[in-house]
Amino acid sequence: MQVVLADPPAYTPWYDHELAAAVARAGAEVELATTRFRFGEVPPPMGYTRSERFYPFSSRVPGRSRARLPLRAAEHLGVMAWLARARADVLHVQWLAAPQADAFVRFRSPSVFTAHDLLPRRTASKRELWRRLLGRFDRVVVHTTRGADAMRELGVEARVIPHPVYPSAAERTDNGATILALGVIRPYKGLADAVEVVQRLPDARLLVAGDPAMPLGELRNAPRTEWRLGYLPQSELDRALGDATIAIFPYRAELDQSGAMLQALGAGVPVVVYDVGGLAEPVERFGAGRIVPAGDVEALTEAARDLLSDGAALASARAGAERARAELTWDAAAAAHMALYRELG
Numbered sequence: 001m002q003v004v005l006a007d008p009p010a011y012t013p014w015y016d017h018e019l020a021a022a023v024a025r026a027g028a029e030v031e032l033a034t035t036r037f038r039f040g041e042v043p044p045p046m047g048y049t050r051s052e053r054f055y056p057f058s059s060r061v062p063g064r065s066r067a068r069l070p071l072r073a074a075e076h077l078g079v080m081a082w083l084a085r086a087r088a089d090v091l092h093v094q095w096l097a098a099p100q101a102d103a104f105v106r107f108r109s110p111s112v113f114t115a116h117d118l119l120p121r122r123t124a125s126k127r128e129l130w131r132r133l134l135g136r137f138d139r140v141v142v143h144t145t146r147g148a149d150a151m152r153e154l155g156v157e158a159r160v161i162p163h164p165v166y167p168s169a170a171e172r173t174d175n176g177a178t179i180l181a182l183g184v185i186r187p188y189k190g191l192a193d194a195v196e197v198v199q200r201l202p203d204a205r206l207l208v209a210g211d212p213a214m215p216l217g218e219l220r221n222a223p224r225t226e227w228r229l230g231y232l233p234q235s236e237l238d239r240a241l242g243d244a245t246i247a248i249f250p251y252r253a254e255l256d257q258s259g260a261m262l263q264a265l266g267a268g269v270p271v272v273v274y275d276v277g278g279l280a281e282p283v284e285r286f287g288a289g290r291i292v293p294a295g296d297v298e299a300l301t302e303a304a305r306d307l308l309s310d311g312a313a314l315a316s317a318r319a320g321a322e323r324a325r326a327e328l329t330w331d332a333a334a335a336a337h338m339a340l341y342r343e344l345g
Contacts, residue, residue, distance in 0.1 A: 004030075010059075117256060270317030
């Protein structure tokens with residue numbers, strides 16, 4: 001079976017890599033069609049081929065400069081043309097960078113779309129646009145049952161394939177009181193709430209590890225906070241995960257699942273999350289931490305306090321994270337994807 005995984009804007013290069021490698025291990029011939037990732041090194045292909053065929057010029061503009069946007073818009077016409085004429089047993093699209101334009105693409109190959117963020121933030125209000133765009137695909141994948149419910153509200157039936165955890169070689173080096181805020185720093189991720197939690201826990205410290213995609217302002221002055229900023233190489237990511245006692249994800253309701261949270265679980269680190277999107281599902285399923293009402297900083301603080309002060313509670317949550325690491329594997333996700341692909345054969 002020939003499978004093309006397409007992530008034209010390279011929004012999730014590590015997810016793409018892990019899924020492509022696992023689907024290849026499951027017996028498919030896999031091409032990952034993407035673009036050059038501008039923020040760091042990505043893992044070399046393992047059993048699949050990677051073609052960095054999209055946005056050849058705008059992907060060379062450094063950083064997050066908006067100067068590349070007009071060039072990127074012009075190059076997107078080539079992305080649309082390639083997706084329309086791609087030939088494979090299955091074309092599996094991970095991300096679409098310009099939904100308003102992409103809604104006009106007609107695929108020649110049997111097609112699948114993974115709705116990682118359900119309705120991406122910039123176009124969430126355009127429900128009819130997404131209803132039309134998702135209708136272009138033969139199958140739609142989501143990561144959680146909440147995601148499937150959200151798709152059903154649009155009149156779209158989606159297949160739930162849980163997001164695997166990311167494997168980690170982290171060794172536990174934490175001091176018993178370190179709270180980790182992990183991942184690209186964006187407004188919806190609620191970093192200010194994480195800072196507030198640590199200020200309410202005088203024996204705790206905050207470790208922020210991620211690339212800022214927003215101004216940090218006064219947050220940089222937060223006491224008892226260590227900043228490891230930028231796109232971290234795997235060795236530094238593992239070091240941050242090893243230094244973490246727990247990880248905190250005070251997100252707003254703007255996504256379905258969190259790759260950063262699944263990195264924490266992949267390292268056996270318990271998590272505390274707001275009950276938004278599908279974040280709670282793996283935490284509840286495996287007993288891998290605490291879930292609190294969205295936006296409730298007091299409850300978030302008490303959940304963190306409980307895990308940091310109660311050795312039995314922390315050990316239980318760590319055991320839950322280990323269960324998630326054992327069960328939410330990429331090979332299991334690949335088997336589910338292959339079953340889906342065969343339906344289109």
